[in-house]
Amino acid sequence: MEGPRACPTPVKPAVVRVRDYRRETHDTFTLVLDPPATGGAAFRPGQFNMLYVFGVGEAPISLSGDPGEGGGWVHTIRAVGAVTRALARLRPGDVLGLRGPYGSSWPLENARGRDVVLVSGGIGLAPLRPVLYHLRRHRAEYGKIALLYGARSPADALYLDELRAWRAAGELQVLLTVDRGDPSWTESLGLVTALFDRADFAPDRAVGLICGPEIMMRFTQREFAKRGVADERLYVSLERNMHCAVGFCGHCQLGPSFVCMDGPVFRYDRIRTFFEIREA
Amino acid sequence: MTEPRAANPLFLPKSRLDDLIGQLAAAGFEVVGPRLEQQAIVYGPIRSASDLPIGWTDLQGPGSYRLQRRGDEAYFGYVVGPHSWKKYLFPPTLTLWHARRTGDTFTIEESNDEPPRRALLGVRGCELHAIAVQDRVFLNRAGQFTDPFYAKARQRLFLIAVECETAGGTCFCTSMGTGPQIDDPLDAHSAPRRGRHAYDLALTELDDGFVVRVGSAAGQDLVARLGLAAAAPEQIAEGRRRVAAAAQAMGRWLDTTDLRQLLHRNQEHPRWDAVADRCLSCTNCTMVCPTCFCSSVADVTDLSLENAQRVRKWDSCFNPEFAKVHGGDFRPSIRARYRQWLTHKFASWYDQFDVSGCVGCGRCITWCPVGIDVTEEINAIRAADGQRRLD
Ligand SMILES: Cc1cc2nc3c(=O)[nH]c(=O)nc-3n(C[C@H](O)[C@H](O)[C@H](O)COP(=O)(O)OP(=O)(O)OC[C@H]3O[C@@H](n4cnc5c(N)ncnc54)[C@H](O)[C@@H]3O)c2cc1C
Ligand code: SF4
Numbered sequence: 129m130e131g132p133r134a135c136p137t138p139v140k141p142a143v144v145r146v147r148d149y150r151r152e153t154h155d156t157f158t159l160v161l162d163p164p165a166t167g168g169a170a171f172r173p174g175q176f177n178m179l180y181v182f183g184v185g186e187a188p189i190s191l192s193g194d195p196g197e198g199g200g201w202v203h204t205i206r207a208v209g210a211v212t213r214a215l216a217r218l219r220p221g222d223v224l225g226l227r228g229p230y231g232s233s234w235p236l237e238n239a240r241g242r243d244v245v246l247v248s249g250g251i252g253l254a255p256l257r258p259v260l261y262h263l264r265r266h267r268a269e270y271g272k273i274a275l276l277y278g279a280r281s282p283a284d285a286l287y288l289d290e291l292r293a294w295r296a297a298g299e300l301q302v303l304l305t306v307d308r309g310d311p312s313w314t315e316s317l318g319l320v321t322a323l324f325d326r327a328d329f330a331p332d333r334a335v336g337l338i339c340g341p342e343i344m345m346r347f348t349q350r351e352f353a354k355r356g357v358a359d360e361r362l363y364v365s366l367e368r369n370m371h372c373a374v375g376f377c378g379h380c381q382l383g384p385s386f387v388c389m390d391g392p393v394f395r396y397d398r399i400r401t402f403f404e405i406r407e408a
Numbered sequence: 409m410t411e412p413r414a415a416n417p418l419f420l421p422k423s424r425l426d427d428l429i430g431q432l433a434a435a436g437f438e439v440v441g442p443r444l445e446q447q448a449i450v451y452g453p454i455r456s457a458s459d460l461p462i463g464w465t466d467l468q469g470p471g472s473y474r475l476q477r478r479g480d481e482a483y484f485g486y487v488v489g490p491h492s493w494k495k496y497l498f499p500p501t502l503t504l505w506h507a508r509r510t511g512d513t514f515t516i517e518e519s520n521d522e523p524p525r526r527a528l529l530g531v532r533g534c535e536l537h538a539i540a541v542q543d544r545v546f547l548n549r550a551g552q553f554t555d556p557f558y559a560k561a562r563q564r565l566f567l568i569a570v571e572c573e574t575a576g577g578t579c580f581c582t583s584m585g586t587g588p589q590i591d592d593p594l595d596a597h598s599a600p601r602r603g604r605h606a607y608d609l610a611l612t613e614l615d616d617g618f619v620v621r622v623g624s625a626a627g628q629d630l631v632a633r634l635g636l637a638a639a640a641p642e643q644i645a646e647g648r649r650r651v652a653a654a655a656q657a658m659g660r661w662l663d664t665t666d667l668r669q670l671l672h673r674n675q676e677h678p679r680w681d682a683v684a685d686r687c688l689s690c691t692n693c694t695m696v697c698p699t700c701f702c703s704s705v706a707d708v709t710d711l712s713l714e715n716a717q718r719v720r721k722w723d724s725c726f727n728p729e730f731a732k733v734h735g736g737d738f739r740p741s742i743r744a745r746y747r748q749w750l751t752h753k754f755a756s757w758y759d760q761f762d763v764s765g766c767v768g769c770g771r772c773i774t775w776c777p778v779g780i781d782v783t784e785e786i787n788a789i790r791a792a793d794g795q796r797r798l799d
């Protein structure tokens with residue numbers, strides 16, 4: 129995990145324009161934004177922005193685009209409540225407020241030369257997609273790469289065309305599963321943890337990156353542990369209530385950590401004690 | 409607030425306290441200090457010494473607060489009330505910015521709320537430490553983030569500390585190393601884990617006046633304008649004796665040995681269930697605490713929908729919405745909320761800020777409607793260290 133970097137706008141958002149809107153699934157969409165004039169578009173995979181819809185409110189949303197592209201900022205968002213539904217109504221040319229990027233990032237440096245296993249559930253794939261772009265761009269620097277992704281149903285699965293194209297190109301192993309299939313679904317059925325037996329990686333040199341519902345992350349950690357991947361080589365991205373994203377508002381605390389600034393990406397052994405306490 | 413001067417203490421006769429207040433006002437400071445309001449001593453504007461709660465004291469116990477006449481005419485003969493100075497640096501409600509629609513876009517202007525230059529009159533030892541604790545939260549946080557309003561308001565403060573000579577029924581500053589005596593800033597390194605602190609002037613009250621210590625260049629300028637004489641050795645000794653007597657009479661005691669580790673390792677202690685049975689999750693303790701810093705923002709618009717603003721308000725880890733995200737609540741039980749508050753204050757705070765989050769002022773004990781006492785809760789956990797709830 130790499131630490132946060134300085135942000136010039138601790139409380140005041142910049143106003144940015146929507147460059148592109150894409151519907152992903154029945155409840156999930158992607159916005160491509162013009163980066164703010166100041167600061168450029170640089171971010172590290174795992175970081176997030178605070179997106180503000182005029183008069184409605186603000187929500188933390190991960191960057192889910194290609195970190196090496198230098199183009200727009202890409203956010204894939206599931207419409208679940210007031211702010212995310214308002215974000216879903218934005219179209220190219222519309223404006224919104226943005227501050228960031230905030231938070232820690234996935235350990236791309238430490239993972240160099242190792243096998244990388246990415247395990248994600250639902251919208252949890254969005255914060256991991258920048259890692260996949262990075263790994264593909266620097267393919268020779270890494271060992272085996274496996275993506276294990278679970279969604280509720282085929283209609284809920286994100287980025288399917290892109291993932292299948294990457295699989296077809298032979299650059300990484302892509303294992304997909306859904307809780308409930310349909311006649312068109314030819315991939316696995318069941319929990320994401322059931323994909324582990326088919327994942328191709330060497331436990332002694334693997335790094336695991338996990339993002340999804342907390343219950344899924346707990347079971348995923350156990351699968352890694354069973355295969356001998358130590359907690360020191362596992363990373364999780366956590367979600368908490370966030371109002372400020374700069375460690376002032378207090379909402380995101382988990383034991384000694386402020387998830388917004390010490391996370392959202394944590395090396396598992398460093399957050400384990402508190403992550404495993406119920407209602408911590 | 410800059411370089412402390414190690415000058416000899418001076419003497420300010422009570423009859424001249426108004427001159428000091430007048431000098432501060434003339435220098436452009438809004439002077440605020442203790443006032444009697446609605447049967448409590450709270451902080452508000454002070455125009456002259458007659459605004460002070462002269463001759464009053466406060467009797468405090470768990471869940472109880474009562475004012476009583478003293479037998480003398482002491483100006484600062486009380487302990488601390490429900491207000492803390494944090495309201496001036498971290499206001500209960502603050503507009504952070506305004507947004508306005510213009511054509512097909514909108515603009516955002518940072519709020520230009522300008523905090524005045526303020527002189528705080530009557531800052532206790534625990535309160536000086538509390539300000540130093542919040543400095544660590546809001547200024548240059550992790551080398552990156554500074555709260556702009558806090559920084560401005562803080563820079564404009566003139567701090568007049570007054571040592572406690574009456575110990576409160578719920579105080580435990582001696583346990584936390586924050587009072588009642590106010591250390592010379594030159595000696596501040598003697599309490600390295602409890603936060604730096606500095607004052608402009610520190611007063612020790614005697615029957616007829618105050619022994620005055622100077623802690624900054626601004627303080628030096630002010631006393632120079634007043635032309636004060638040096639305090640006599642007997643006056644200095646009498647002040648020391650009174651403050652030492654308060655230390656002896658402290659209402660509560662907390663054993664802070666390994667406190668951080670003690671609480672971290674007792675997250676499943678049955679005492680959390682016992683306290684949850686009494687706690688109403690009313691948030692009082694967090695509102696009165698001089699170091700609690702949690703807040704929420706609300707984004708609001710006017711009726712035309714053309715103007716929006718973001719308003720920040722104090723929040724509390726006891727509020728049901730506090731740890732909710734879409735699809736769940738990380739701390740649904742009162743047990744977990746109380747544990748969060750206590751373990752944050754007395755344990756995680758050390759991890760986060762290298763200082764205790766509690767300065768021992770006793771407010772949370774006094775203002776808890778059911779009289780929950782943090783020292784008693786912690787002592788109970790220590791007495792049964794390692795016990796786990798059944799489940
Ligand atoms: C670091 C991080 C990265 C994330 N990345 C993504 C992502 O890439 N894509 C994605 O779809 N989701 C992401 N999320 C989740 C996303 O932030 C939430 O789904 C979103 O905040 C829901 O907000 P809402 O208003 O639409 O939903 P609501 O259901 O209306 O609100 C959700 C809950 O949040 C609480 N809440 C939080 N902030 C406020 C506030 N300011 N005012 C009032 N209530 C508040 C409310 O109590 C409510 O229970 C991320 C979350 C975090 C912490
Ligand atoms: S926790 Fe209680 S005693 Fe400690 S500083 Fe806060 S209000 Fe005062």
Ligand code: SF4
Nearest residue numbers: 687688690691693776
């Ligand atoms: S401890 Fe007391 S003051 Fe604090 S929330 Fe519970 S009942 Fe209220």
